[in-house]
Amino acid sequence: MSVAWATLRRSWLVTRRAYPWSYFIGTLLLGVFTIGLAYLGLRAVAGGEISAEFRGKAGTGDYLGYIAVGAAAYMFVVHGILWTGKAMIQEQREGTMGALIVAPARRLPYLLGFSAFAFTAVAVEVAVLFGCAALFGVRLAPTGAADAVLAVAGLALAVFGMSAVLSNVMIVAGEAHIAQNSVFHAIALLSGFTFPREYLPEAFRWLGEAVPVTAAMDVIRGVFTGGTGLDPGRLAVAVALGLAYTAAGFLAMPWAERRAMERSY
Amino acid sequence: MRHAAKVMRAEALKQHRQIFGSKLVLFSMLVWPLLKLAETYYTLRPLAATPGIAERWPLAADPERLLAFLATGALGFTFFFSLVQSAWHFSIERQTGTLELLFLSPANRLAVVVANGFAALVQNAWLFACFAVAMFTLLDVVNVAHPAMYAVVFLAMLVPAVAWGAFLNSVLIFSRDAAFLYTLLDDPMWFASGVRLPVFALPGWIRAIGSVLPLTGSLAVVRGALLDGQGIGDLAGELAGLTVLSGVLLLAAVGALRLGEARAQRTGQLRLF
Numbered sequence: 001m002s003v004a005w006a007t008l009r010r011s012w013l014v015t016r017r018a019y020p021w022s023y024f025i026g027t028l029l030l031g032v033f034t035i036g037l038a039y040l041g042l043r044a045v046a047g048g049e050i051s052a053e054f055r056g057k058a059g060t061g062d063y064l065g066y067i068a069v070g071a072a073a074y075m076f077v078v079h080g081i082l083w084t085g086k087a088m089i090q091e092q093r094e095g096t097m098g099a100l101i102v103a104p105a106r107r108l109p110y111l112l113g114f115s116a117f118a119f120t121a122v123a124v125e126v127a128v129l130f131g132c133a134a135l136f137g138v139r140l141a142p143t144g145a146a147d148a149v150l151a152v153a154g155l156a157l158a159v160f161g162m163s164a165v166l167s168n169v170m171i172v173a174g175e176a177h178i179a180q181n182s183v184f185h186a187i188a189l190l191s192g193f194t195f196p197r198e199y200l201p202e203a204f205r206w207l208g209e210a211v212p213v214t215a216a217m218d219v220i221r222g223v224f225t226g227g228t229g230l231d232p233g234r235l236a237v238a239v240a241l242g243l244a245y246t247a248a249g250f251l252a253m254p255w256a257e258r259r260a261m262e263r264s265y
Numbered sequence: 266m267r268h269a270a271k272v273m274r275a276e277a278l279k280q281h282r283q284i285f286g287s288k289l290v291l292f293s294m295l296v297w298p299l300l301k302l303a304e305t306y307y308t309l310r311p312l313a314a315t316p317g318i319a320e321r322w323p324l325a326a327d328p329e330r331l332l333a334f335l336a337t338g339a340l341g342f343t344f345f346f347s348l349v350q351s352a353w354h355f356s357i358e359r360q361t362g363t364l365e366l367l368f369l370s371p372a373n374r375l376a377v378v379v380a381n382g383f384a385a386l387v388q389n390a391w392l393f394a395c396f397a398v399a400m401f402t403l404l405d406v407v408n409v410a411h412p413a414m415y416a417v418v419f420l421a422m423l424v425p426a427v428a429w430g431a432f433l434n435s436v437l438i439f440s441r442d443a444a445f446l447y448t449l450l451d452d453p454m455w456f457a458s459g460v461r462l463p464v465f466a467l468p469g470w471i472r473a474i475g476s477v478l479p480l481t482g483s484l485a486v487v488r489g490a491l492l493d494g495q496g497i498g499d500l501a502g503e504l505a506g507l508t509v510l511s512g513v514l515l516l517a518a519v520g521a522l523r524l525g526e527a528r529a530q531r532t533g534q535l536r537l538f
Contacts, residue, residue, distance in 0.1 A: 026448040033456045038308075044466035045322050046312040054311035063311060178289045185300040195307040 003105040007113025011083075015121065024125060027078055031071040031129045034194060038067035039136045057196035059226040068133040069140075069224045070193035070217075072126050076152075077159050077213055078184055079125060083118035084111060085163035085180065089170040092260060097171070101261065107253055111167070115160050142223050147230040151216075151223040154235050157242035158212035164249025168256035174263060191217050212241035272376040277384035284354070285388055294392045302339045305461050306332055322463060330492065333406040337487050338460035340397045344390050344422050345454065345480045348430035351385030352437040353447045364438070365535040374522045375431065378438065382430020386423075401491070410496035417497065421486035421507060425479035428511035428518075435518040439525035441537060459484055479514070482507040 042048060042063055050063045058066055087110075091097040100110070130140065142148040166183060170176045187193070190200070190208035197205055197214070208214040215238035222228045284290065313325040325331045358364040367377065401407050409415065437446060455461060457475035464472060464481070475481040485503045489495040497504070529535045 026451065029448070029452040033452045036456065037461060040466045040468075041309060041312045041462055045309075045318070045325065045462070046315040047317055047321055049315045049317075051311045051314035053314055058311075067308070175289070178292050181297060182292050185297045185304075189300050189304045189307075194304065195311070199307045199310060 001109065003109035004113035004116065007110050008116045011114060011117035012120075015117070027075050028125065028129060028132075031075045032132050034071040034074075035064070035068050035133050035136055035138070038064055038194075054196070057198040059221075059228065062225065064136060065138050065140075066221075066225050067194055068130070068136070068138040069220065072129050072133070073155065073217060073220055074188065074193045075129055076122050076126055076155060077187065079122045080115070080118050080156070080159035081163050081166060081180065081183065083121065084114045084160065085166040086170065086176055087111065087114045088167045088257075089174075089176050092171055092174070097257075098261065101257055108250060111160070111164065115156070115163070119156055140224060141227070143227060143229040144223075147223045150230055150235065151219045154219050154238040154242070155213065155216040157246075158216040158238050161212050161242040161245025161249065164246050164253075168249060168252050171260040172256050172263075174260070187211055187213055190214060192221070193217065212238055212245055215241060269373060269376040269380075272372045273380040273383070275372075276377060276380035277388075280351070280354075280381065280384045281388060283357075284385075291392070294389060295396060298339050298343050298393050299396070302332075302335055305335050305339075309335070309461070322465075324463075324492065329404045330406050333401060333404055333492060334463075334488065335461060336397050336400055337491065338455075338484060340390075340394060341422065341458075341480055341484045341487060342455050342460045343393045344386060344426045344483075345429060345478075346451070347385050347389035348382050348426060348433055349447060349450045349454075350389070351381055351430060352433035354385075355381075355434065355438045356440075359441070359535065359537075362536070368526060368529065368535060374526065375519055378434035378518060378522065379427060379431045381434050383427050386426055386430060407491050408494040409490060410494050410499075414490045414496065417500075417504070418487050418490050421490075421504065422483050425483050425507050425511045425514075428514040429479050431518040432514040432521070435521035435525065439521075439529060439534075441534070454478060454480060457481070477510075479507060479510050482510065 042050070046063075050061055054063065055061045060066055088097065091100050130138070142151075162183070166179060169179050173179060190204060191197070191211055191214040192208070197208055200208070215234045218234040219231055219238060222231045222234070309325075309331070310328070313322075313328070313331050319326040324334055355364065358367065368374075433450075440446060453474075457467070457471050458478050458480040459467065459475065460480070464475070464485070467475065482503050486500050486507065489500050489503070
């Protein structure tokens, strides 16, 4: 616990002194322009109406709200992975990974500390995005406070699991740009952030099921846009996949660290 | 001319070795634009499948033509954004200490920035361009007034893109925070240039911003010539606008290089990052 707390404090301290504004503005702009695209498209292209096909597949006629929730969730996932998944490669780049490995701190509390920092920082950023979305007339209407907390917790676990695996890939490959952006582009298509996954061909839908954020997004949709409430089945899938990714990530971590250190010398 | 050709060859080789040494670069050249194209198509499909779409935006009534519209946008964005990336890469030269050496060499400055942009453009965009051509052929959506319009389309993308690259390189080569401009030119560029929405859907003030970005004019020519069967006469206004804009960008590049180099000689800031 002391390791997690120390990591959380260190991360906030560093970030307060040198906040990466270009990261924040880049992701915020993406969210704002995605909502702006939907707003202008709805007005000028669709004439204020939405197709019956979308209503059937999404379970709502509120296209703008659907896009806004998806854009905010995408921001949450992207920034969660950028902070947590890149923690180890950042240590590697700064030359402190060797010191971290020989320190008596365990990796789970270290990454949990980073996640705690990431999710508190991302909460502020998502709030800014929803503030911008409100200017377009978007109003959040979750089915209940407990549902909302559980849905966001499911998404956070999915992000943590993916970050643990991605962290290993990055330090073994010694590269973050291609790995992180490939994941971001793939989940943007497969996990149903800005359109219902039912639009995708069946093979892609199945592919999406292999990613924990897909099931977590279904839960988010039920609570924040569909009005159907928390789906316990999909939440169970998100939790199971999130835990499986976390376990796989931590089991492979000693091997990944060994490879990364061998490559450095 | 021989001097410029030597600089061109050297810059192209440098970029090829620096960035294209790994097969992983295929992801940024083809896989990412493809995934983005598919995501955009599915995001806009609920808007296109609405009653009365044929009156508001006839092109979107046909899903294949909508996909072709978005693919032209993706192709144009790949062209112009590859230049933003190449300009951003000058920050690597600054960090590795070779930027100052570049300015100590006798190489013509304008040739360096034009060559850098041109080499990045050709090496980044060729794969997605081939894919786009194959997709247009497969979808059978191309409707050109004359075969010569293919050359017009190519030049309407290439010339403004090279001028844009020269201008960006000239500005970012002296910047110590290139990442910020990179961020600023990513999303606003696709939004204001009509990459994913027709220009008529944008409010006047966004259209005004888009009009100073050469990507907007290039896309108007590409879509008009390839999807709407317009000839040179129909696109004369857009082509003239692109020619003027390209000239202004090249002149601005020359000015920025002179001013920037004089300031760097005074302050010695090429070593700082």
